[in-house]
Amino acid sequence: MPEGALSTTEGARRRVLVIDDASLVRIYYRDALERAGYEVHEVLNGIEALEFLLERSADLLVVDVNMPQMDGLTFLRALRRQAMPLASTPALVTSTEADGKDIAAALEAGANYYLVKPVAQEDLAACAELLCGAPA
Amino acid sequence: MPLIRKPAAPPAAQAAPAVDPLAGLAHPSSQVRWAAARIAADAPGGVEALSRALGAETDARVREAILTSLMRCKSPACVDAIVREIRHDDAGRRAAALDAMRAMPDAVAACAPALLRDPDSDVRLLACDLARLMPVQDATRLMCERLERDEHANVCAAALETLTEIGGPEAFASMEVCAARFSHDPFLGFALKAAARRMAPAGERP
Structure with missing residues (x-):
């Protein structure tokens, strides 16, 4: 089992991995999630996210769609092919694309929920709690 | 040990069939x-x-x-x-x-200005990411133009992201215009302040 895999043990803060190539989006999400009480980590694309998750687990993934090297939906398909419990990590997709077909594609790839950017900080925190529980 | 003759090498055509x-x-x-x-x-x-x-x-x-x-x-x-x-x-x-x-930075420099004025906001947004490959002055001017004129907050956010890497205080006036145009957008409000802190001259950063 990867180091840190038992992040959901009692007393530990819930760990959120933000996967987005835009630095301003990452610090905005970090600000919202840390103020809500979550432990936040950041990576820039799907490849870095897979590398992170092979070493440490996360209680929630916040995933952008358009990213260099590995986009968010390719990452989610790869994630859902991994062994359990990693494959079942909840994933919130946030994207600028608001068409029904974009949302359907994300859900088909393995997203648990979809928010259209720009995302209000309180909506992000509420979704995080919905998908992985209260911060601690 | 007996000498064993190696089989003749197969003709090249068999090893790798020619492809039209x-x-x-x-x-x-x-x-x-x-x-x-x-x-x-x-x-x-x-x-x-x-x-x-x-x-x-x-x-x-x-x-x-x-x-x-x-x-x-x-x-x-x-x-x-x-x-x-x-x-x-x-x-x-x-x-x-x-x-x-x-x-292909040369190709980007040639086509990015047109992509940044594309009717599809998703294309303009992605073009903002490519613009960082252009000469800095050209990219800064084009990103400032987006901040001042683009009707989509997400395109402005992408332009701002590029400016945080390549731009400086010369972009502040355009950022103020953008802040006024999207005064009710919580992300842009946050991002414009964060970008301004990052882009300020080293001695003037808070």
Whole structure:
């Protein structure tokens, strides 16, 4: 089992991995999630996210769609092919694309929920709690 | 130990069947299409055939070979073919096209201004990311133009992201215009303040 895999043990803060190539989006999400009480980590694309998750687990993934090297939906398909419990990590997709077909594609790839950017900080925190529980 | 004669080497034609580069791009076997994609650019009419094949190809490995061949050519027709992929519904195909464009900074400098005025806001947004490959003064001017005029908050956010890497205080006036235009957008309000802190001259950062 990867180091840190038992992040959901009692007393530990819930760990959120933000996967987005835009630095301003990452610090905005970090600000919202840390103020809500979550432990936040950041990576820039799907490849870095897979590398992170092979070493440490996360209680929630916040995933952008358009990213260099590995986009968010390719990452989610790869994630859902991994062994359990990693494959079942909840994933919130946030994207600028608001068409029904974009949302359907994300859900088909393995997203648990979809928010259209720009995302209000309180909506992000509420979704995080919905998908992985209260911060601690 | 007895001397054992080695069998004669098979003829080259048996080891690696020759591939017709143009016909091969439409072959049912993805292996043949992949091999054709690697050599088609050098054949007469190859660039046009590669451009057509890129739009129709469903195998990711073959698409990658087509993109690599088109990237090597760098002709306007090749760039047009790659730019078309930026409009594709499939996120993976968009990402591959953008990665290909990042390897062609001269082509980006030529086509980015038009992409930044594209009617499709998703294309303008992705073009903001490519603009960081342009000469700094040109990219800064184009990003400031987006901040002042673009009707989509997400395009402005992408322009701002690029400015945090390449821009400086010369962009502050455009950022103020953007802040006024999107005063009710919580993300842009946060991002404009964060960007201004990052872009301020070293001695003036809070």
